[in-house]
Amino acid sequence: NKLPSLTDRRSDIMDGPKIRVKLTVKCKDLVADNAEKVYHPIVIVKSKQTKDGEYEEIGRTEIIGKTVEKEDVVEFMTKTIVDYHFEAKTYLQINLLQHPGGKTSEEPKPVSWLECTVGQVVSARGKQYEKPLAGRIEGGVYGSMIVFAEEIKGRENESIQLTLKGANILNKDGVMNKSDPFVIMKRTREDGTVEELHKTEYIKNTETPEWEMFEEPLLKLCNGDLRAKIRIEVWDYDKMSKNDEIGYVETCVQELLEVDKLQLIDYKEGRSLDPGQLVIAKAELLPRVRTPTFLDYVQGGMEITLSVAVDFTASNAAAKNPRSLHYIKGEGSNDYQKALTSVGEVLIEYDHDKRIAAFGFGAMLPGQSKASHCFALNGDPANVEVEGVQGLLDAYAGCINNVKLYGPTNMAEVIAHSTMLAKEQRRQHYHVLLIITDGAISDKTETAKAIVKASDAPLSIIIVGVGKADFGKMQKLDGDDAALKDNKGNSAERDIVQFVPLREFEGNALELSKAVLKELPDQVLAHKCKKKIKPKRWDFELPDKDWFAESGSREISLGPDPLGILGFLNAEPNPEEEAMEEEEEE
Secondary structure, three states: OOOOOHHHHHHHHHOOOOEEEEEEEEEEOOOEOOEOEEEOOEEEEEEEOOOOOOOEEEEEOOOOOOEEEOOOEEEEEEEEEEEEEEOOEOEEEEEEEEOHHHOOOOOOEEEEEEEEEHHHHHOOHHHOEEEEOEEOOOOOOOOEEEEEEEEOOOOOOOEEEEEEEEEOOOOOOOOOOOOOEEEEEEEEOOOOOEEEEEEOOOOOOOOOOEOOOEEEEHHHHHOOOOOOOEEEEEEEOOOOOOOEEEEEEEEOHHHHHHOOEEEOEEOOOOOOOOOOEEEEEEEEEEOOEOOOOHHHHHHOOOOEEEEEEEEOEHHHOOOOOOOOOOOOOOOOOOHHHHHHHHHHHHHHOOOOOOEEEEEEEOEEOOOOOOOEOOEEOOOOOOOOEEEHHHHHHHHHHHHHOOOEEEOOOOOHHHHHHHHHHHHHOOOOOEEEEEEEEOOOOOOHHHHHHHHHHHOOOOEEEEEEEOOOOOOHHHHHHOOOOOOOEOOOOOEOOOOOEEEEEHHHHOOOHHHHHHHHHOOHHHHHHHHHHHHOOOOOOOOOEOOOOOHHHHHOOOOOOEOEOOOOOHHHHHOOOOHHHHHHHHHHHO
16 A cells, blocks of 8 residues: 655645635734834734744735824724635734834834734634734833734625615606616726626606616625625616716625615715615525535634544554654654644644643553553543643653553554543534554454444544554545445444554654644534534524535635634633533533
8 A cells, every 4th residue: 555655745735725814903002112103004914834934924004194193093904815724823923014204105114013823813702813012122012903804705606686675766857757766786896997787677757666676696796795895876767868877875795784774875076965765675695505614613612622642552662762663862752752742732722721631552551461552641540631732742751651562553442432522522612533653553343443433423533653664554544535334334424534654744743734634624514514513603504405515625724723713712711601502502
């Protein structure tokens, strides 16, 4: 079984699904080093893909054409577009600069900045990520920056159905008659040209016209952007002469969905005539059913909890042997530590309490005469959780000297235990089991049975292979090509296993985390689809059919904040909200 090359794997990662996100920046309480004001500020946004990489500019806002006082709140209208990737963090540096003396022709001078990840912004509670700004003086006060993200959604598969009426429409046809009103909808393209979108029929001699219901695709009306500006004009039809414009209103699809009536504006400035009102008798998006994205669940409060299982079988060689995969020398890291760190650091940020259930398998514990295939890495069976990645590394280092490496390589027990943990958590949450092993699986039949059973639970299993063993049997557990079956012919309900050999990534922690996590968003969505679980705080209905199978890979390409939900999950929990959630589940 020839494994894919590193080049092939990187290509697969780059072709993965992704989300495009629009960032909006606001600032308040702004001060510079020497004044409680900022002159003609501008924001420059930079990003990088690795912690040690170089920031590169990806966008800048307009220049605010005035001096911003400390008590002012300023919002920059120009947005920055970024790709949101799940497999690895995308780091942001959002810089506030000013033009002293209002000299906007000169290069702006740095004032302060905010560093965060795309995921922290995307997943912030209330969808607004607010933090104090940092500046040249350590510990100095520079004000706060508020960043919020909106997913760019191409809603080309939806249309809007509209029924428009008029009220008190201005008479343009003299004392004995009334206007013959009709409607024209327009939009201005990005190149500045005007496009006519829709024209209604005219209604004869009335101040209260009701035009026939019509439907237009959102792709045509607003390029799928519900807040894109459109112009609705009301005209008087004249058979024998030029049509007369009565009035107009500038609005957007979102407003049409929310309001009942819009006041028309006289097309001639300075006049006091009232052109009347445009009544929105009906405005409905079709279809109403929507397929949720991974981000919808994240912003609805989904947490990812983590458990880890480490292989302590004798095939690793004794820990004191320099050739052992468990050998720890000085400040260097062995392959197990590298895998624990690179994958653990990504996933731990999505666990609200930062605690990891840590297990070992394949070792003989002190006082026992046979191997244990699921034991507490910290030596405390009553409390198997450790604090964060460092706690995980400490527990691993302590365990390696207290157990006897043995065997065989049996995984069924740790999978069964993690399945139990996954089923015990809240309905909206999801569990990930990370298994790090050096060799071919010994209990393939039992492990396959455990995986098939686990495929019904909110669980994904990531297996990282270390060393130079033949991992052919491991590859077969990864159901990318065909559904995994147990010895009785029962098939896994969905693919929940991702296997990656560490040696394919040549110590590249970023590429490793991308490879092991790239399938996780789809695995989460497959489970939610099967169980018909809606995201919380989500105003749409789920499709009746198997929407995951039909839509395939999601538009998630997560970058530097792999799951992109950090700010939301790291925020303090709301006790009232959690209590309500518990009541709902009961």
